[in-house]
Amino acid sequence: MPSVAALAAGITDHSLGNDQIAVRPKAGLGWPAVTSPTSATRPLVVVTGASSGIGAATARALAADGWHPVLGARRLERVQAIADEVGGTALPLDVTDASSVEEFARGVRELGTVRGLVNNAGGAKGTEKVIDADEEHWRWMWESNVLGTVRVTKALLPDLIASGDGHVVTITSIAGLEVYDGGSGYTAAKHAEGALHRTLRGELLGEPVRVTEIAPGAVETEFALVRFDGDQERADKVYQGITPLTADDVAATVAFVMSRPSHVNIDTIVLKPRDQASGMRFHRT
Numbered sequence: 001m002p003s004v005a006a007l008a009a010g011i012t013d014h015s016l017g018n019d020q021i022a023v024r025p026k027a028g029l030g031w032p033a034v035t036s037p038t039s040a041t042r043p044l045v046v047v048t049g050a051s052s053g054i055g056a057a058t059a060r061a062l063a064a065d066g067w068h069p070v071l072g073a074r075r076l077e078r079v080q081a082i083a084d085e086v087g088g089t090a091l092p093l094d095v096t097d098a099s100s101v102e103e104f105a106r107g108v109r110e111l112g113t114v115r116g117l118v119n120n121a122g123g124a125k126g127t128e129k130v131i132d133a134d135e136e137h138w139r140w141m142w143e144s145n146v147l148g149t150v151r152v153t154k155a156l157l158p159d160l161i162a163s164g165d166g167h168v169v170t171i172t173s174i175a176g177l178e179v180y181d182g183g184s185g186y187t188a189a190k191h192a193e194g195a196l197h198r199t200l201r202g203e204l205l206g207e208p209v210r211v212t213e214i215a216p217g218a219v220e221t222e223f224a225l226v227r228f229d230g231d232q233e234r235a236d237k238v239y240q241g242i243t244p245l246t247a248d249d250v251a252a253t254v255a256f257v258m259s260r261p262s263h264v265n266i267d268t269i270v271l272k273p274r275d276q277a278s279g280m281r282f283h284r285t
């Protein structure tokens with residue numbers, strides 16, 4: 001295993017030729033190296049919502065693949081601990097607050113030109129049916145999943161284009177592709193987030209930026225705990241009798257799509273536990 005210092009420095013591999021410098025520590029996931037035609041330093045990737053679950057795992061996986069992750073979340077001490085562990089940078093970020101996003105983008109720019117953005121911050125609140133719809137829950141879900149994603153993307157897109165080889169990955173959900181009883185606020189928000197992300201695919205044609213939507217099914221993280229307002233017993237029931245995806249399963253998928261050569265755009269990946277057919281159909285033992 002390389003030391004943290006070696007991870008932070010990255011390992012330069014000149015075997016790809018003069019015009020391509022691969023920067024990748026030995027402890028990567030086994031994909032070909034991240035390549036950068038312009039820089040011998042590790043390319044910058046922003047991961048929003050990196051304080052837990054999928055975002056934290058993604059920051060770790062991308063660091064192991066040679067990226068310098070910039071981890072954003074409201075719980076700064078958590079992102080700081082992960083950044084220290086992987087040789088990344090932690091910055092405070094509340095995606096529901098326009099000035100926080102502006103300040104975050106300024107902090108990213110001070111580090112260099114960002115090449116990757118993983119829009120991951122978000123989540124769900126409640127499972128009320130439409131007849132009992134809770135506007136506060138709807139507002140929270142729209143602010144964090146939809147407006148949060150558009151704010152961060154808008155703030156960083158000029159830099160991603162200027163990098164000459166950018167990539168925007170958005171973690172939506174199967175809730176962005178289907179609906180389920182009691183899920184209207186979340187499915188509506190994730191459909192909207194998916195629509196805004198997929199719009200980028202056409203708008204960025206001709207620009208050096210790839211866009212990938214990753215839509216997971218059930219992943220065991222703090223997601224259900226947040227959805228049920230800290231009720232651990234209720235949260236545990238979501239994963240009872242199934243083998244859910246782990247945050248690392250999703251992170252490895254992000255690392256995979258981001259490690260493809262620049263001309264390869266993986267548009268969408270849907271990944272679910274084998275035990276899950278849809279938002280409402282599970283095989284539970």
Ligand SMILES: NC(=O)c1ccc[n+]([C@@H]2O[C@H](COP(=O)([O-])OP(=O)(O)OC[C@H]3O[C@@H](n4cnc5c(N)ncnc54)[C@H](OP(=O)(O)O)[C@@H]3O)[C@@H](O)[C@H]2O)c1
Nearest residue numbers: 049051052053054074075094095121122173219221222223
């Ligand atoms: N778990 C699943 O089954 C599942 C399935 C499909 C898709 N997803 C999606 O995957 C993404 C990550 O969720 P997860 O499962 O990893 O859940 P999680 O463990 O609860 O993580 C959510 C992350 O989002 C961050 N976040 C929430 N509101 C934020 C805000 N206003 N500003 C900045 N960061 C914010 C949280 O950080 P702070 O609280 O520290 O700010 C946390 O790091 C979400 O978009 C979720 O909708 C999850």
